[in-house]
Amino acid sequence: MSFIKLKTALPGPKGLAALERRKNSLPAGLAKSTEVVVEKAEGALVWDVDGNQLLDFAGGIGMINVGHRNEQVVNAMKEQLDKYIHTCSLVTTMEPYLDLAELLNSITPGNFPKKTLLANSGSEAVENAVNIAKYYTKRNAVLCFEGAYHGRTLLTLSLTSKYALFKKGFGSYVSDIYRIPAPNAYRGIDGMSEDEYVAYCIKKLDEAFISQVDPESLAAIIIEPVQGEGGFLPIPPAYLHKLREVCDKYGIVFIADEIQCGAGRTGKFFAVEHSGVVPDIMVSAKSIGAGMPISAVTGKAEIMDAPHLGGIGGTYGGSPVACVAAIEAIKIIKSESFLQRVNEVGEIIRTTLESWKDKYPLIGDVRGIGAMRLVEFVKDRDSKEPDAEATLEIIKDAVAHGLIMIRAGLFSNCIRLLPPIVITDEQLTEGLQVLEDAIARAQVKRTPILA
Numbered sequence: 001m002s003f004i005k006l007k008t009a010l011p012g013p014k015g016l017a018a019l020e021r022r023k024n025s026l027p028a029g030l031a032k033s034t035e036v037v038v039e040k041a042e043g044a045l046v047w048d049v050d051g052n053q054l055l056d057f058a059g060g061i062g063m064i065n066v067g068h069r070n071e072q073v074v075n076a077m078k079e080q081l082d083k084y085i086h087t088c089s090l091v092t093t094m095e096p097y098l099d100l101a102e103l104l105n106s107i108t109p110g111n112f113p114k115k116t117l118l119a120n121s122g123s124e125a126v127e128n129a130v131n132i133a134k135y136y137t138k139r140n141a142v143l144c145f146e147g148a149y150h151g152r153t154l155l156t157l158s159l160t161s162k163y164a165l166f167k168k169g170f171g172s173y174v175s176d177i178y179r180i181p182a183p184n185a186y187r188g189i190d191g192m193s194e195d196e197y198v199a200y201c202i203k204k205l206d207e208a209f210i211s212q213v214d215p216e217s218l219a220a221i222i223i224e225p226v227q228g229e230g231g232f233l234p235i236p237p238a239y240l241h242k243l244r245e246v247c248d249k250y251g252i253v254f255i256a257d258e259i260q261c262g263a264g265r266t267g268k269f270f271a272v273e274h275s276g277v278v279p280d281i282m283v284s285a286k287s288i289g290a291g292m293p294i295s296a297v298t299g300k301a302e303i304m305d306a307p308h309l310g311g312i313g314g315t316y317g318g319s320p321v322a323c324v325a326a327i328e329a330i331k332i333i334k335s336e337s338f339l340q341r342v343n344e345v346g347e348i349i350r351t352t353l354e355s356w357k358d359k360y361p362l363i364g365d366v367r368g369i370g371a372m373r374l375v376e377f378v379k380d381r382d383s384k385e386p387d388a389e390a391t392l393e394i395i396k397d398a399v400a401h402g403l404i405m406i407r408a409g410l411f412s413n414c415i416r417l418l419p420p421i422v423i424t425d426e427q428l429t430e431g432l433q434v435l436e437d438a439i440a441r442a443q444v445k446r447t448p449i450l451a
Helices: 013-025 071-081 095-107 122-137 154-159 194-211 237-250 320-333 336-357 388-400 425-446
Strands: 038-042 045-048 053-056 114-119 141-145 177-180 218-223 253-257 281-284 295-300 363-369 372-380 406-408 414-417
Touching (some): 095 320, 122 154, 122 218, 177 194, 194 237, 320 336, 336 372, 388 406, 388 414, 406 414
Parallel strands (some): 141 218
Antiparallel strands (some): 045 053, 281 295, 363 372
């Protein structure tokens, strides 16, 4: 049984008309990874306006871990809509906000009292987390990492890496932000073992505290335990432990940005749990809302209580409709059966991607944790020169054959796989075959014909 069912070319006539409307009515800078125009979606399937049935391997950039239009989530939202939509947490107290905050406080790592602030987007959550850390420590400096993506507000764009795509033309940026390389095992140092390379990265971190910023000036260190936009780079546990030690020694707030890598995607609810490191503040968004705009800053109560009365909050933060969606999504995600399924999906993807490495020289690396997986494409395996052109070509080919997917990586030379975890084995296998076929066609175009 095929789950991809194409009635027209992609995009079809109705899709082309909608894309023309988009061109005429939306800003040119609002990018789109595909030319799919959605009519409806359910589980891991998406239907476009021309009646084509597609498989979704992008999941709204990791936003739909529990699947499109999850019934449990939708029913909770409908029930809340029959009560009230929003009255603003700055004006009234709403029980869904309390319920979600208590749930997040209970599941976030750390044997200490916690409190949660809700907002609307990942950017807002990161901004609040950093501001709270600054207020608590009475310091201004923040340390972040190359390859990081933390958002598009002024502060979070200042923290974000990948200059040309996200930052060009938008400066000046927030001062007192310091950026150092994140450990990248694939692009490490030739001749070094992985342990030696991690030790080297830790040494360079110590040097940064001499050459770039005094750790006693740092309000926060913010890191994605698995970089998302940066190319699904798992930060080695030893490195995270080093950051925790530095934060403890100098009174720095350790912020884990789990917007993309959290919500069960790696096989544990929070990716940082794989290391055993406990952050001071955890930032959540994307899949905790199952498609609804909601984010959370969960941290040590004494830190979260630092800002003065009225210093934090926003009109739409903690929308009851978004809160009940998040509560149901989190209940699903934290269940043993769901996390087991994450690892099953991840293992199918891992073994499949590993099998491609020997067949396609275009593939430089495959990596990830759980069901957060990625393929990196290079022009040459020895030099590891990124091949962004082939990556885009493969994505366009796969999308044309009914598979929704997106790029990633500092050099835009990676394809990330973030299918909804509710995807079936059959759907997953079909989607992976579509991707492999696209890679094979790209490889043939680049393989010299021998006389």
